[in-house]
Amino acid sequence: MNLLLYAAAVVLLLVLLVLLAGQAGLFSGRPPRGLGVHDGRLKRPARTPNSVSSQADQHAGSGALVDYARIAPFAAVDVATTMERLRALVEHMPGARIVESRPDYLYAQFSTRWLKFVDDVEFWAVPAEGVVHVRSASRLGRKDYGVNRARIERIRAGLFGAATK
Numbered sequence: 680m681n682l683l684l685y686a687a688a689v690v691l692l693l694v695l696l697v698l699l700a701g702q703a704g705l706f707s708g709r710p711p712r713g714l715g716v717h718d719g720r721l722k723r724p725a726r727t728p729n730s731v732s733s734q735a736d737q738h739a740g741s742g743a744l745v746d747y748a749r750i751a752p753f754a755a756v757d758v759a760t761t762m763e764r765l766r767a768l769v770e771h772m773p774g775a776r777i778v779e780s781r782p783d784y785l786y787a788q789f790s791t792r793w794l795k796f797v798d799d800v801e802f803w804a805v806p807a808e809g810v811v812h813v814r815s816a817s818r819l820g821r822k823d824y825g826v827n828r829a830r831i832e833r834i835r836a837g838l839f840g841a842a843t844k
Contacts, residue, residue: 701794708797708818714786721801721814724748729823730816731831750831752810753802753838758783761811761838762804768837769800789830796820798827 700706713722723738724730724745732738733752735745755761762782769775769787779786785802800815813834815827 698793701791701796704795706794706796706819707790710788711799711816711818714799714801716784716803721803721812722816724814725816727821729820729827730814731827732814732816733810733812734814750813750828752808752812753835755804755809755811758804758806758809758811762802764838765802765811765834768834772834798823798830800827800830 711722715722720734720737721732724732724735725748728747730748731750732748733750735748735750738745753761753765759782762785766777766780766785769785770777772789774790774792775787776790777785777787783804787800789798789800790796796817796819798815798817801813803812804810805812813831815831817823817827
């Protein structure tokens with residue numbers, strides 16, 4: 680019985696240490712280099728399956744990860760209005776912090792509640808194409824278990840209604 684109590688105390692202590700480390704920002708990672716629009720593209724998807732990008736096909740050498748990362752851009756007849764609505768939607772989402780906002784570009788960081796993992800999310804309006812390109816990527820870890828894709832699809836549903844995907 681004492682061994683069981685000791686094991687439970689150790690597990691509880693480890694859980695508390697992990698939570699404290701997360702709250703202290705030890706799992707937030709560093710902002711990646713190369714965010715923004717360069718040569719008509721957002722940053723390439725990660726080389727591990729933990730990101731999505733509507734421009735995944737435009738990056739040479741992305742290989743098999745293109746299939747994992749591929750996601751449709753947001754169709755937008757009026758990109759200015761779409762970007763305004765997008766900003767309003769993102770700034771009210773849990774864990775979101777808008778870092779940069781311009782009429783054609785929005786960069787936000789999303790952090791998880793307990794461990795403070797951070798994902799970087801970008802939106803770029805291209806009026807000539809009638810779309811808003813998207814990129815969402817985890818800073819840490821090799822897999823995201825679909826979190827970035829689910830976030831972008833929630834935003835799409837919030838912008839255009841649940842029936843549109």
